[in-house]
Every structure is written in structure tokens, then in C-alpha cells.
Amino acid sequence: MxxxxxxxxxxxxxxxxxxxxxxxxxxxxxxxxxxxxxxxxxxxxxxxxxxxxxxxxxxxxxxxxxxxxxxxxxxxxxxxxxxxxxxxxxxxxxxxxxxxxxxxxxxxxxxxxxxxxxxxxxxxxxxxxxxxxxxxxxxxxxxxxxxxxxxxxxxxxxxxxxxxxxxxxxxxxxxxxxxxxxxxxxIDNFVQVATLSQFAPTFIRILGWNLMWALISTAVNYFAGLGLALLLNKDCVKGKAFWRAFPMLAYAVPGFITLLGFKFMFSYGGPVNQIITGMGHRAVGFLDIDAKWMARIIGFTINAWISVPSIMLLATGILSNRDASQMESAKIDGASAFQQFRHITLPFVLFSTTPVLISQFIGNFNNFGIFFFLRGGLYIDGYFLASDTDLLINWLYNLSINNNYYNVGATISLVIFIITSLISLLIYTNSTSYREEDTFR
Amino acid sequence: MKKIGSMILAGILIVGMMSGCGGTGTEQSAPETVDGDAKEIGADAAELKGIYSGELERGVTIRVLENDTAISEGYFQELIDAFNEKYAEYGIVAVDANMDQYSNLADDGPYGYGPDVLYQANDVLMKYVEGKHIYPIPAQSMSCYDMIPQAAWDAYRADVDGTEYIMGVPVNIQSSMLFYRKDMLPDNWETEWDKNGNQIPDMAESWNDMYRYSKEIVDRGEGKFGYMRSLYDVYFSSGFLFSYGGYVFGDNNTDATDIGFAAGDAAVGANVILQQAELMNEDCIDDSVTVSAYSKLADGTYFATMTTPDVTSLFLRELTNVYEKEGLSAEEAEKKAEENLVVTQVPKLPASGDLTEENPELIPLKTMGGVNGYAISAYTKAPNACLAFVEFATDYEMVMKRHEYLGIVPARSDAAQAAGGISEIIYRNLDQGDIVIMPSIREIEQVWTPAQTFFQDLAKDAFRTTDKKYTSIDLIKEGLESVDQQIYDAIHTLAGGQ
Structure with a gap:
């Protein structure tokens, strides 16, 4: 030197x-x-x-x-x-x-x-x-x-x-x-959050559900978006432009409007229950106080409704760069459609979209709107100022905005920040996008 | 110079008082004051001399935060036009603060962004007292002081540093009323449903008769209902608890360490709600009834509901539409709607809490209410001009105008008397203590979600086929105790380090 x-x-x-x-x-x-x-x-x-x-x-x-x-x-x-x-x-x-x-x-x-x-x-x-x-x-x-x-x-x-x-x-x-x-x-606030007898069990319960929510919803949105993109990429599909534009309508409507619309749809007086009662059955409490898993599943579905179009668009763009000759060779070599997907398409798309996947994960982990609009205003037994569908971000809102405890809210925010950062870093540093940066160059 | 200014202001106040007295219309004689022997409350003008010098600030602009409906219906424009004309010689101009009606003075005021005068509900205004974000009002020296009942002033009473102050001026009383369809009464109601022969149907006088009639309607199997209401709504459901000894906070709603949803026989009141739910459908669990009540009362699906009188026009509009569709002209339909929609005071409850009891001893249903009023921001540069505005906006003439434009129930006795009808009933209920004013302490914010969850759970219980939770009064009491605990936790648990 x-x-x-x-x-x-x-x-x-x-x-x-x-x-x-x-x-x-x-x-x-x-x-x-x-x-x-x-x-x-x-x-x-x-x-x-x-x-x-x-x-x-x-x-x-x-x-x-x-x-x-x-x-x-x-x-x-x-x-x-x-x-x-x-x-x-x-x-x-x-x-x-x-x-x-x-x-x-x-x-x-x-x-x-x-x-x-x-x-x-x-x-x-x-x-x-x-x-x-x-x-x-x-x-x-x-x-x-x-x-x-x-x-x-x-x-x-x-x-x-x-x-x-x-x-x-x-x-x-x-x-x-x-x-x-x-x-x-x-560090009094951290000590309080860690030691308060009502607090720790709620934190652990919500954290567990929050992780499950983030993982499942990210996977559902990702694979549904990719699946839709692959489907609309097929030569046999007629009117691709129309079908591709169609999911965009769901994406274009502001999220909270969609959520309020779905809340009404699944309410007791909403159209879904009107159909059910019209058929002679009893109304179903899709989002009411007893509807823990029902409400969670509806949450997954509505989140997919809102998020899948963006993934579909992203995947459509990436798939257009796929090496057609590689797919052709695989077909000649006798690879089944699933094998082609598993060994060629998925690694290719995954490589390009890992950072997006991480941002989707973080976005879902901190998805405030879904359960705030669908099922806000409930405190369920066994939870401290929270309900069984609340995510950490909703709980944070209950504590800091509804109940004015900005310090405790900030403490939990820091904990959320640490968790999401660690998970993101872990996923990213272990992904092919990071480790094999030149693979698809 | 200051003395001259003070004299001018005093003169204006006297003229204002006299105009309040004289402007009551031809049929109105000198207004009757209320609580003639009531003790004077709050610090007087002399004690507040440090804030209100008595000299009107000249050339100032007062930003007034008004209720959205008052703005959209044109009342507010009329108010500020009249005020600005009267105070033009002082260069005082009142303008729309042009802010969200729910904006937070505590957040905006210290940085100079808040309004100078605020019109809001007592619970909203009183949360500003702790940080001294609003100024106390020299209530005793105001022309409306003797016209407003003690209970309404109490909503604005606060103890700060050992001295009692009045923090706002009551304008409008909010409470629940019963809305029912007169044309859906049974044909023989005058002979079979009017035991005391007072020309008021029994179902409008007793919840037991309302229950009996609701059952009759439901049993017909036509998909129609008697009394319907979204039961999760704390504002309407908590009154049933209050009627049997429940309360929100102890010591006249000022002690947040004593939470009383389970106090006394409140569980009996909760059981009344449970019995009512059994004659409703699942729509009563969430806000479905609230959303559809206007149309369903109009199309005859519901016979009665309970809500606040400020939405009367919405019910009338829907009912008029239905009659028009049935072939009546617009004018006939409107007239018929006004005849058939009855808005009256809520029925009485059985002392036993049993809605199936025949000839029960009746007790009044205490309803939750609120008192909307004006307050003055402590960040204003013109407290005297603001006080003059509040004085002007709360005089008889403006309150009557407010009533005409918005259908509000005036807090002033003379205006309530002149308005008659619902206003008189609500005013009387407030005076008799049958309206429980929402607590005016900051901790009220923590009450809604736990209580709402309980009422939703209670309503849901009526439709649970297995695993019913509230099968006895003791179990209901346990549920209410859990609500009290949740509210206590929300207020105090995390405040340990405060």
C-alpha cells in the first residue's frame, strides 16, 4: 500500500x-x-x-x-x-x-x-x-x-x-x-414490563400470536401472489391484462375502507349473516367476543385480499425475466411442473424477492389496521388491556394512546424493534440474496 | 382608562343579561331561575381577576372550535355574525377555528395552535383541567348562572389546588329517550295497555310492559321485534346498572380508585339487559341495530328503540320516505311521520329486576347523560373577549336559536321551558337526578372498552346455546367485578412509576 x-x-x-x-x-x-x-x-x-x-x-x-x-x-x-x-x-x-x-x-x-x-x-x-x-x-x-x-x-x-x-x-x-x-x-419501565404480574403473560401470548400471524400471513400472501402470477403467465389464459388489472382494484381501494367494508360484511347485520339467516340458520358471530380463531382466519383472508395483488405484480415482473430455455430444457429432461417450480422458478423468484419478503414480514408483524378496524374495542379475559386477536402494535396502541402510557408504549416499541430487527437480519444474512449475490447476474 | 374599559364591559354584561331576560318572546314572562336557594359555586369574578381583568381586548380574533353539526347546519355562522356585529366597535372578531372538533387542546394549545373558545362535552372539556389547559369561568357573574340547574354546573365543577372552580358553561344536555311507533301499538292499547288511563301506553311507561309487548311481537313469528338496541353501547346500557346502585367512580364520580359498575345491585340491572336481549336477535350484540335502527323502525321491523334526541330528524326522514313509498304526498308523509314517531322519556324499571313480574313496583331508569358547553382556552391572548363570546353564545336568544337549528336540549331553564316537549322532559330528569352525568375526570377514557366488552359478552350470552356464562346474578356480578378490575388496571397499574 x-x-x-x-x-x-x-x-x-x-x-x-x-x-x-x-x-x-x-x-x-x-x-x-x-x-x-x-x-x-x-x-x-x-x-x-x-x-x-x-x-x-x-x-x-x-x-x-x-x-x-x-x-x-x-x-x-x-x-x-x-x-x-x-x-x-x-x-x-x-x-x-x-x-x-x-x-x-x-x-x-x-x-x-x-x-x-x-x-x-x-x-x-x-x-x-x-x-x-x-x-x-x-x-x-x-x-x-x-x-x-x-x-x-x-x-x-x-x-x-x-x-x-x-x-x-x-x-x-x-x-x-x-x-x-x-x-x-x-430502566424502570423495562423492569415494570418484565415483572408486572399481569403484563408478562399477556406479552408472551400476544408475541406468540404475533409471530404466528406474521409468518403465516407473509407465506399466504407470498405464495398466493406468486401462484396468481404464475397462473396469469400461462399461455392458455385469455385476457391476461384484464385479469391482472382485476386484483389491482382490491389494492387500489384504501386499506381501512376495505377493512370497514369487511367488518360490515361479517357483522351480525351484514350481508353474510343475512344470507345465513335467510337460509334458516342462526347468525354467526364472525368477529364477536367468542370468535377468536374465526376472527383470526378472517384476518388472514382479508390481509391476503389486500396484499396479494402487490406480490402478484412483483412476481409477474420477475417471472418475465425467467430464462425460458432453462424451463424448456427442464421440460425436455422430464421435470414435472412441480419440479420446475420447486427447483427453478421458486429459487429464482425467492432470490430476487427476499428483501421484499422481509419487508412484508415486518409489515405484517406491525400490521396495525387489520384487527384494529375488524375487532377493536375489546378486552378479553386473560389478557391485560388487549384482546385475543390484538398484535403487539395494537396492544401498544391500547397502552400508549388509549391509556396514555407513552413510556410503556415506547418500551414495548423498543422490544418490538429488537425482535423484528433480529429476525430480519437473521433471515437476510442467511438468504441466497445476501450469500450468493452474484448468482443471477 | 382601565376603569373606563371595566365599566364598559360591566355595562355590556348588564345589557346582555337584560337582553337575555327580555328576549324570551311574547309568551314568555320574566324567566324563572332554578335552585333559588342553591349555594354559589366556583370562584367568583373577583377571585379570577388575575385572568379576567374586565377590560375587553381590542382588535383581537377569537378562534372558536364548534361542533361540526352546528357548523354544517348554519347555526355557527349566525352566531359569529351576530357576535361580530355586536363587538365590531372593539374590533373583536370571532372566527371558525377550522380544526377537527375532537382536536386535543392539551397537544395544540401550548404551541399556540389551539382554539380560544371550545364547545365540547363535559368529559372532553374537563380532562383539560388537570394541566390547567382551560381557564376557570366566573360563572356567578354570568347572566345564565341562575338559569342553569346545579346538576349541569356540577359537570363543570373542579377542585384545583384546594379551590373550587367552574370550568365551563353548560349549553346543551344530552341523554337517552325512548323512540317508538305510535301506529304499531296494538289497536286496543287504550283499553288493554293503559292501566292507569293516562293516555300513555304502558309499554312506554314500564319496561315490564315493553317486555311483554316485545314478546308478543316476536311470538307472531313475522321477523319483527319490539324494543331493539345495540346493547354493547355503554352510554345506553350503563343506566340499567346505575338504576340499581351501580356507578362509574365513587365520591360523585370524582374518585377513580373506587370503580362501581358492580356496586349495589348493579348485577340486577345487568340481568334486565340480558332479559331484553332474549327478545332481540343477534344484531343487538354489535352495532348492527345502531346502524339500521332508522330504517328498521321506519319499515316496522322494530317497534321501539332508545337513543339520544339529536337524531330525531333521521328517524323522521326515514319514516317519511316509507310513507311516501306507500303513496302519500311529501307533505302528508311528513305529517304522518311526525304523528307516529313518539319521542318520550324512557320507561321505568321493576324494582325486582324481573321483567316478567306482573304489577311490579317501579323505579326510574337512570340514564347516562352529558352536558355540552363552552370553555375558554388558557392559551388565549384575549380571555376577556372570549368570556364576552361565551356570555353572548349562552344567552337566551342564541340558545333558543341553537335549539331551533339543531334540536338540542337547552341547559337553561327558560329555554328548556320555551322549547317544551323533549327538552322539558330531559331538563326535568336532570333536575331530579335521573340523568347521571358522565364523569368529568380524565380517567373516564379508560372506562369505555372494558365496559363495552362486558355488555357485548352479556348480550352474546342470550344467544349462546352451550356454555352460557351469566346464568345467575352472582355470575353477572363476577363479570361486573372483572370490569371494575380491568378499569382499575387501565387507570392505575401502569401508573405505579408516575
Missing amino acids: KRGNRKNTVHDVLKRAGRNVKLSMCVMGLGQMLYGQIGKGLCYFAVLVMAVIYFVHRGFKDLAGLFTLGTQEADTWLGIEGDNSVVMLLMGILSAIAVLFLVYCYLSNIKDAYETQKLCERGGRPMGFREELKQFLDRKFYKTVLLLPILGVCVFNILPIVFMILIAFTNYGGSTVPPKLVDWVG
Whole structure:
């Protein structure tokens, strides 16, 4: 490896740093300016100035607020504005992100100055500001295009996730909501979830059903979608375009409308029961309090109704890339239709769709709507504030939104997050998509 | 300057009071006040001087969160137009807050997004008290104070830091009424079904007679029913428990550690529901009856149901349609519908809880009710202007307009008296304590699902062929105790660390 490509270690930098690099260590951008890179130096300096203004103006206060979560309770009647713990938590996270950003800029400033020093030592000429900017449209173009998405991810994904994780370590919920002050409680919520006598049995029951639901519904949707795609791929099927468009109607209707429609269909006064009673039989409680397995099966079916079309479309696209000669050879070699499916089609489709399969699994694991709309508003004996069709996400809703325990909700969210992440990682790292990435290239 | 402003405001309030007195129409003499000897409740204007200076803020805009129906029916526009005209000289303008009627002030208010004035049910408004999200009202100094019964004010009474406050101004009382078809009464009802000869059919006066008549209808085997109702609905079913000693929370619905669905002989009341379910079909288990009651009462499948009076127009519309299909003109159909749809107070219950008992001792059915009213956001920049708006919206004239537009039951005695009919009945029931106002504490939110599950289970039991769960009063009581426990768990178990 060439010496020039070796990564700079902290030790190297500290040992070999020249005057300009040391100045950059003291004041961001100063070293660059002394190397004649005025524009870049000013940018670094501007970051420093803005950081100082931000931290003096509110950053330090926000950072301190992250630890205290407020000291003065608000009282609107007395005109005391007080502290809003939740806002303080949020602003505290933002200030922590600002600190990290500043540290990143600071290190980047030192690294840049050190690289320039090395360049000068090799007899090179430091790049001008314009040249440097041009790089962002050329060699460093990836940085330009990634800037906005990264910012978006930070604000809309990372910030809420960090916020939710931190809520799990507070007492935010119940009667402790702003204007009352929220406090840090360490791992008390996790201890409570694990040790509360009513809680653990419900958690285990719901988790078991949730895993079963996610596995079965993913498999049903996947194979039904694939089956439909294979069927509509057959030469003998007439009017393929029409039949392919038909399931899309189910997909196009908003999910909750479909669910409310099915709820009505299976209610006591709905059309299904009207047919049954019209035939002289007693009405069936498809979704009522006693309908545990009946309601679960209806849930599987309706979920398939909603999800199968998307899988069918996906599989149709993938099947169009199938190697026809391979299928022809297999047929000549005497492979049965099932053998062709088992050994050629399935591995081919599975290879391409494993990531989709994982996202389907996660989506089904966290499928809030199905049982919320079909059978919400029931607490069944033996379950703590839940029913026998509730998934963890529904239970989470009951606890956090219906019952206001945001902290317990966040704790369970974290547990769900860990479970789904582990399962996803396990499936993905063991899949051919991951292990044999080049197979179908 | 402040003194002058205060005098102007005082003058306006006096004029408002006088207009409230004088605007009752030609047939109305000076309005009668209620509870003449009732003690004054809540902090008075002097105690709330820190909030309401008495000086109207000038050039302010008040965002008012109103009920969706009031907006769609045009009442709200009329209200704000009248208010804006009256307060134009102060530059005060009331506008539609343009928010979801169920938006949460506690979430929006602190960040400046909430409304300044809110119109909602007492249980919704009172959940804002704990965080002081709404301001107390100087009720005693308002013109409507003496016109509204104590029970309605009680729905807005709160103890904060050891002082009692009134947090909202009652406008409208909600409760259950019996709806039945007069033309479906037996031909001989005046001789056979009017024991006391008061020209009111017995089935509208006693649940035992309603049960007997429902059985008669069902036994005809024509697929028709007598009394029908979705029994899972806590709002309508819990009254049967209250009538026999049950309650939601102890200490006048303020103590959330004492949950009383199983208290007293509430199980006897639950057994009444079970007996009623036996004469219904499975539609009573879920919301099927609620959804289809309008059309099925109109087409004669149901004889009677129980619901709130604000949906009377929907029943009338359906019944009119049926009559029109039968060949009557629109005008005749409407007239006939109004004649045949009777909305009256709910029947009385047997003290024994046995619907088959002949000549039982009767007790009143206590129904769950609510009091909708106005409250003022604690995040408003113009509390005095908001108070003036509330004063304006709760005066006699506007409340009567609200009644005309929306068919509400006024909380004001003078308006209820002038409105007559259902309004008078509900007003009287509230005054007599036969309407149990929904608790005004935050914990009420945790009551609905456990109670709803129980009522659904109870209704389902009537149709279980094997493994019936509620075969005795003791077993029903156990079920109710389990409801109490679930509610307790929902409120307190996870609050351990709070």
C-alpha cells in the first residue's frame, strides 16, 4: 500500500501537524486560510461562529435541558410559562446532534488542513475554492446528492427514533404529561414490563400470536401472489391484462375502507349473516367476543385480499425475466411442473424477492389496521388491556394512546424493534440474496 | 382608562343579561331561575381577576372550535355574525377555528395552535383541567348562572389546588329517550295497555310492559321485534346498572380508585339487559341495530328503540320516505311521520329486576347523560373577549336559536321551558337526578372498552346455546367485578412509576 493512501491516525496528525494545522485545531478554518484557501477557511470559520452563536443563545441550555427535563412547572393560570419536558427532550436531542455535527466539522477541518499540509510537503498546490466546489459536481457528486436525503433521514427518521428510545427511559405518560415535569427513570419501565404480574403473560401470548400471524400471513400472501402470477403467465389464459388489472382494484381501494367494508360484511347485520339467516340458520358471530380463531382466519383472508395483488405484480415482473430455455430444457429432461417450480422458478423468484419478503414480514408483524378496524374495542379475559386477536402494535396502541402510557408504549416499541430487527437480519444474512449475490447476474 | 374599559364591559354584561331576560318572546314572562336557594359555586369574578381583568381586548380574533353539526347546519355562522356585529366597535372578531372538533387542546394549545373558545362535552372539556389547559369561568357573574340547574354546573365543577372552580358553561344536555311507533301499538292499547288511563301506553311507561309487548311481537313469528338496541353501547346500557346502585367512580364520580359498575345491585340491572336481549336477535350484540335502527323502525321491523334526541330528524326522514313509498304526498308523509314517531322519556324499571313480574313496583331508569358547553382556552391572548363570546353564545336568544337549528336540549331553564316537549322532559330528569352525568375526570377514557366488552359478552350470552356464562346474578356480578378490575388496571397499574 502506498504511504500516501494510508489513513491518518490521530497519533500521526498530532505528531506531524505543522503550524497551520495546529492553528486549525485552535480556530476552525484558520489553517486553511493561511494555506491560501480563503473560501474554504471562511466556511469552516462560519460553522464555528454559527455554532458559538447557537450554543450561547440556546444550545447549552437545550443540552442542559436534556438532562434535567425541566425544573419549573408551567401554570397558565398564574402566567408561569414553565418548562415543557417533551419539548426540552426534543430540543436536547437536536442540540446533541448539533454537538456531533460540530465535532464532525472540527475533525474534518483538521483532517483537511493536515491533508493540505501533506500535499504542500509533496510539492503540490492547494486547490482553490472554485475547484473545490467543482469537485462536488464531479468526484464528490455523491456527497452533493446525498446531502438532502441524509438531512431528511436525520430529521424524519433518526430524530423520532432517538426520541422514542429516550421516552422509554422516562416517566412520560399517565398523569405525568406536560405541563407536569417529566423525569428520567432509568430502566424502570423495562423492569415494570418484565415483572408486572399481569403484563408478562399477556406479552408472551400476544408475541406468540404475533409471530404466528406474521409468518403465516407473509407465506399466504407470498405464495398466493406468486401462484396468481404464475397462473396469469400461462399461455392458455385469455385476457391476461384484464385479469391482472382485476386484483389491482382490491389494492387500489384504501386499506381501512376495505377493512370497514369487511367488518360490515361479517357483522351480525351484514350481508353474510343475512344470507345465513335467510337460509334458516342462526347468525354467526364472525368477529364477536367468542370468535377468536374465526376472527383470526378472517384476518388472514382479508390481509391476503389486500396484499396479494402487490406480490402478484412483483412476481409477474420477475417471472418475465425467467430464462425460458432453462424451463424448456427442464421440460425436455422430464421435470414435472412441480419440479420446475420447486427447483427453478421458486429459487429464482425467492432470490430476487427476499428483501421484499422481509419487508412484508415486518409489515405484517406491525400490521396495525387489520384487527384494529375488524375487532377493536375489546378486552378479553386473560389478557391485560388487549384482546385475543390484538398484535403487539395494537396492544401498544391500547397502552400508549388509549391509556396514555407513552413510556410503556415506547418500551414495548423498543422490544418490538429488537425482535423484528433480529429476525430480519437473521433471515437476510442467511438468504441466497445476501450469500450468493452474484448468482443471477 | 382601565376603569373606563371595566365599566364598559360591566355595562355590556348588564345589557346582555337584560337582553337575555327580555328576549324570551311574547309568551314568555320574566324567566324563572332554578335552585333559588342553591349555594354559589366556583370562584367568583373577583377571585379570577388575575385572568379576567374586565377590560375587553381590542382588535383581537377569537378562534372558536364548534361542533361540526352546528357548523354544517348554519347555526355557527349566525352566531359569529351576530357576535361580530355586536363587538365590531372593539374590533373583536370571532372566527371558525377550522380544526377537527375532537382536536386535543392539551397537544395544540401550548404551541399556540389551539382554539380560544371550545364547545365540547363535559368529559372532553374537563380532562383539560388537570394541566390547567382551560381557564376557570366566573360563572356567578354570568347572566345564565341562575338559569342553569346545579346538576349541569356540577359537570363543570373542579377542585384545583384546594379551590373550587367552574370550568365551563353548560349549553346543551344530552341523554337517552325512548323512540317508538305510535301506529304499531296494538289497536286496543287504550283499553288493554293503559292501566292507569293516562293516555300513555304502558309499554312506554314500564319496561315490564315493553317486555311483554316485545314478546308478543316476536311470538307472531313475522321477523319483527319490539324494543331493539345495540346493547354493547355503554352510554345506553350503563343506566340499567346505575338504576340499581351501580356507578362509574365513587365520591360523585370524582374518585377513580373506587370503580362501581358492580356496586349495589348493579348485577340486577345487568340481568334486565340480558332479559331484553332474549327478545332481540343477534344484531343487538354489535352495532348492527345502531346502524339500521332508522330504517328498521321506519319499515316496522322494530317497534321501539332508545337513543339520544339529536337524531330525531333521521328517524323522521326515514319514516317519511316509507310513507311516501306507500303513496302519500311529501307533505302528508311528513305529517304522518311526525304523528307516529313518539319521542318520550324512557320507561321505568321493576324494582325486582324481573321483567316478567306482573304489577311490579317501579323505579326510574337512570340514564347516562352529558352536558355540552363552552370553555375558554388558557392559551388565549384575549380571555376577556372570549368570556364576552361565551356570555353572548349562552344567552337566551342564541340558545333558543341553537335549539331551533339543531334540536338540542337547552341547559337553561327558560329555554328548556320555551322549547317544551323533549327538552322539558330531559331538563326535568336532570333536575331530579335521573340523568347521571358522565364523569368529568380524565380517567373516564379508560372506562369505555372494558365496559363495552362486558355488555357485548352479556348480550352474546342470550344467544349462546352451550356454555352460557351469566346464568345467575352472582355470575353477572363476577363479570361486573372483572370490569371494575380491568378499569382499575387501565387507570392505575401502569401508573405505579408516575
